[in-house]
Amino acid sequence: MTYKHLRLITLILIVFCNQKAISQYSYKEIVAFSSKIDFSEKKIDSILSSVKIKDAKYAQIAHNFSFFHYKKTKNYDLAIKYGKIEVTILDNLNLVNKKHTNALYNLGKFYLFKKKYQKAIQFFEKAINSNAYPKRVAQSYCQIGNCLYKKGDYYKSINHYLKGIPLLEKHGTKRSILVQYTQLSYCCYKMNTQESTKLGLHYLKKGDSLINNTSSLNLGNVAIHSFHTGIANLYSNPYVKDYKKAKVYYFKILKNSLKEKDSNIVANAYMNIGELYLDLKNDSSMYFFNKSIKYDIMEKAYLNETHRNIATYFKRNNNYIKALSHIKKAISYCFKVKKNKNINSLSVEKILNTRDKRSIIVSLKTKTEILLQLYNSTQEKEYLQKAIDNVNLTNRIVNILINYSTEANTKYLWRKEISETFNLGIYTAYLLNDSKLMFELMEKNKAFLLALNINENIKLTNLPNEVSIKNNVFKKDIFQLESETNTYKASKKKDSLFDLKVSYQNFKDSIQKIYPQFSNQNNDIQQISFNQVKSNLNKNDIKLYYTLNTSNVDSNKQSMLGLLIANNKDIRFKIKNIDSVLLGITEYKKLISKPINQKQELARFKKVSYSLYNHLFPTKEIKDLIKNKNISIISDVSLENIPFEAFNTSATDLRYLVNDCNISYTYSSSFSEFNKNRDRKTNTDIAVFAPVNFKNTELSSLEKTEKEAAVISNLIGGDSFTNSNATKENFVHKTSNAKIIHLATHANASNNPSIQFFTNDLKLHELYTYKNNADLVVLSACETNIGELKQGEGVLNLARGFFHSGANAVVSSTWKINDASSSYIMKEFYSNLKNKESKSEALNNAKRTYLKNHSLSEQSPYYWASFILIGDTSPVFTTNYLLYILPILLGLFIFFIFFKKKG
Structure with a gap:
């Protein structure tokens, strides 16, 4: 009889005679013993209750039983129950040691296995705060990254990996380091940006070096295959497209996993190869997809993506019935529900805990495309209604993901994803001849996050002052560190930013x-x-929407739709020859951004701008309707920074559209309504800032702006800050209660746009914590409407920054402006405002006056068309009729009293 057998028999006897003695045995021995004794919940509770002293040994017993159910029975509920007992005892004993950190980490892991991601995060965070076991602390950061990845919060996930991996490189095993390199790469792949792709490949190359330079590294087949899958995935994505390298890795994985008879890895390899061949438009992809389904019969881990890819294959080959069948299967597998289950009724928790959120959104978008193509081929309208239902479902899911995401960049990512689906919905509504539905979907696709951010700012003002101040300090520090920190490069500032967040x-x-x-x-x-x-809308008001759809749902790869809304009618329209229009827009931008001095350039401008006018106002009815009207344009990103005012409306001569109507722009009607109803209290009419000269000698002087500031101040009254008084500090402290804020200075449209003051500049991110109550902000500076494009939201520019901080309307510029012509237009603009014209009338009339009083090349759009009005168009200054009514009433009262006495 061996010692092991003797020990086992002894253990059996001890358990029967004295349950307390079980504490000296490890969970591995309990596992061995479990074949003889059933360690049910009741049995374990009996053993634990028999132990009188609740000390560290008692905690160890709980730990052993927790791990027994984790390893042996896979009963995570019981693993959690006894893990919590362990933690409670260690907390009561105030034993913040290695075992304490380990116990918290284990609880996080058990919740992760149960797909209770938020609960898992809470315990991983507690393990980090316990901070007595560096390896577990490092792993906890990475596991939080894993949870956030599964929740769809990709940017925050990456931040946690980048916090945990350097610690793991110091304290972890080489195998654990490689595993986290791989997990990080999967998150980078799902994020699918150029930056994330570079980051993923960077860490995978480090992993490759780790493998090659460590002869005794016992990684295991699963870790190696996962690592190679990560490399192949990133090589195959749109930013690399090295299909040859990706193919080598995928086939290597397939060959080895077939030898090892690991059906899960085999299924994944076949699916990835099939997707690679599908991207290459190779019909062999179907062979690999079918193979993947065959091997994925047990775990069904990849059936969602496999069926989505098969649906794409059949869609591409115009077999839409089969495509629809497979995309329905894909969505069912995504949510792990039966096909006849109503997915619209899924709970928020079910959606948040569903694996691979991005795959879900892509599948739903694919389904919408298929339904549209089925309509195009059959003309059966039921497919259109199903497409709209699918768009609404996608919107619900994305709103949930946005609401539960805490990182701004992740929210922008989801807005980009839903934007493409909204455009499909808009096209569907157009086919249904439903203007109301077109409008609703166009509105959903605009400036949603801007409204959310402003709403948060408003709510903060209703909280106690100390809370608002503390919140503002946090945001300022975060934005500042973000502006100074490379998104993905490790540094002390990066660590500080992480901790601050x-x-x-x-x-x-x-x-x-x-x-x-x-x-x-x-x-x-x-x-x-x-x-x-x-x-x-008044009888002279018109709203004009445009949206570009890049999905191939009809004969063209792209389509642009428009919707005109007047108070007594609405017109839906489709813009023809869209490829020609997009090329025309590019050329138009070039032509208007510089003076037109040559006849050849002028002739080309007339032709291009007239062509755009005809395409974007495609019918005589629309052209007639907009004449002498106030038009508010809500454009797609493809039309961003296109001043419609400079379109040529004449086939034989040059007549600008600005001569026929007042034009303004807005992010969305919903945003404008929400924004104009904000409570704004002011105590000064205007605050003007014109540094003229700058301490930064690289910046040129703006001599005309000093006179511009003086003219505006004389016209409106209020505060004027010029030269050395035009400082950033004065701007922040002196403008919060001004009805108009005017900035005549330099601006920078770089990755982090900024506006220049006498000594230093104010960055876009600083506007997010600055507050104003302005009815109008005028940015008399270059390119203040230029910035980073966020599909589904718009451009992150200085104009948007001022809306974020409180403005009701903003005048901004779309290219580098001319100092002299800008000052001229500004003088006319403020004269018109003073005369109680609406903001839109005031700016458009200023442009007309400029054109009337200038000739030849000075009439080039470069000089006058750059400034555009965004937002509310109502007058800044209105007539106070009480001043007239009260004296009249007083006079009538005196008259009445006089005659009464006389009578």
């Missing part, structure tokens, strides 16, 4: 518990209805 999130969580009204922002953003918009 964690502290800020904890702060926000705490104030949401104390002040529940601060949470659930989305519920407060109401979309204006189609009927409301129509009823709000």
Whole structure:
């Protein structure tokens, strides 16, 4: 009889005689013993209750039983139950040691296996705070990254990996380091940006070096295959497209996994190869997809992506019935529901805990495309209604993901994803001849996050002052560090930024518990209805929407749709020859951004701008309708920074559209309605800033702006800050209660746009924590409407920054402006405002006056068309009729008294 057998028999006897003695045995011995004794929950509770002293040994017993159910029975509920007992005892004993950190980490892991990601994150964070086991701390950061990846919060996930991996490189095993390199690469792949692709490949190359330089590294087949899959995935994505390298890795994985008879890895390899061949438009892809399904019969881990790819294959080959069948299967497998289950009724928790959120959104978008193509081939309208239902489902899911994401970049990512689906919905509504539905979907696709951010700022003002101040300090510090830190490069500042964001999130969580009204922002953003918009329009007002659809759902790869809304009618229209229009827009931008001095250039400008006019106002009815009207344009990103005012409306001569109508721009009708109803209190009419000269000698002097500032101040009254008084500090402290803010200076449209003051500049991110109450902000500076494009949201530029900080309307520039002509237009603009013209009338009349008083090349759009009005168009200064009514009433009262006495 061996010692092991003797020990086992002894253990059996001890357990029967004295349950307390079980504490000296490890969970491995308990596992061995479990074949003889059933360690049910009741049995374990009996053993634990028999132990009188609740000390560290008792915690160890709980630990052993926790691990027994984790390893042996896979009963994670019991693993959690006994893991919590272990943690409670260690907490009561105040034993913050290695075992304490380890126990918290284990609980996080058990919740992760149960797909309770938020609960898992809570315990991983506790393990980090326990901080007595460096390896587990490092792993906890990475596991939080894993949870966030599964929740779809990709940017925050990457931040946690980048926090954990350097620690793991110091304290972890080489195998654990390689595993986290791989996991990080998967997140980078799903994020699918150029930066994330570079980051993923960087860490995978480090992993490759780790493998090649470590002869005794026992990684295991699964880790190696996962690592190679990560490399192949990134080589195959749109930013690399090295299909040859990707193919080598995928086939290597397939060959080895077939030898090892690992059906899960085999299924994944076949699916990836099939997707690679599908991208290459190779029909062999179907062979690999079918193979993947065959091997994925047990775990069904990849059936969602496999069926989505098969659906794409059949869609491409015009077999839409089969394509629809497979995409339905893909969506069912995504959510792990039966095909006849109503996915619209899925709970928020079910959606948040569903694996691979991006695959879900892609599948739903694919389904919408297939339904549209089925309509195009059959003309059966039921497919259109199903497409709209699918768009609404996608919108619900994305709104949930946005609401539960805490990183701004992740929210922008989801807005980009839903934007493409909204465009499909808009096309569907056009086919249904439904203007109301077109409008609703166009509105959903605009400036949603801007409204959310402003709404949060408003809510903060209703909280106690100390809370608002602390929140603002957090945001300022975060934005500042973000502007100084490379997104993905490790540094001390990067670590500081990470820690600051964690502290800020904890702060926000705490104030949401104390002040529940601060949470659930989305519920407060109401979309204006189609009927409301129509009823709000005067007889001379028109709203004009444009949207570009890049999905191939009809004979063209791209299509642009328009919707005109007047108070008594609406017109849906489709713009023809869209490829020609997009080329024309590019050329138009070049032509208007410089003076037109040569006859050849002028002739070309007339032709291009007239062509755009005819395409974007495609019917005589529309052309006639807009004459002498106030037009508010809500454009697609493809038309961003295109001044319609400079379109040529004459086939034989040159007549600008600005001569026929007043033109303004807005992000969306819902945003405008939401924004104009904000409570704005001011105590000065205007604050003008014109540095003229700059301490930074590289910046040229703006001599004309000093006179511009003087003229405006004389016209309007208020405060004027010029030369050395035009400082950033004065701007921040002196403009919060001004009705108009005017900035005549330099601006920079780089990755982080900024506007220049006498000594230093103010960055875009600083506007997010600055507050104003302005009815109008005028940015008399270069390229203040230029910035980073975010599909589904718009451009992150200085104009948007001022809306974020409180403005009701902004005048900004779309290219480098001319100092002299700008000052001329500004003088006329403010004269018109003073005369109580609407903002739109004031700016458009200023442009007309400029054109009337200038000739030849000075009439080039370069000189006058750059400034555009965004937002509310109503007058800044209105007549106070009480000043007239009160004296009349007083006179009537005196008259009445006089005659009464006389009588």
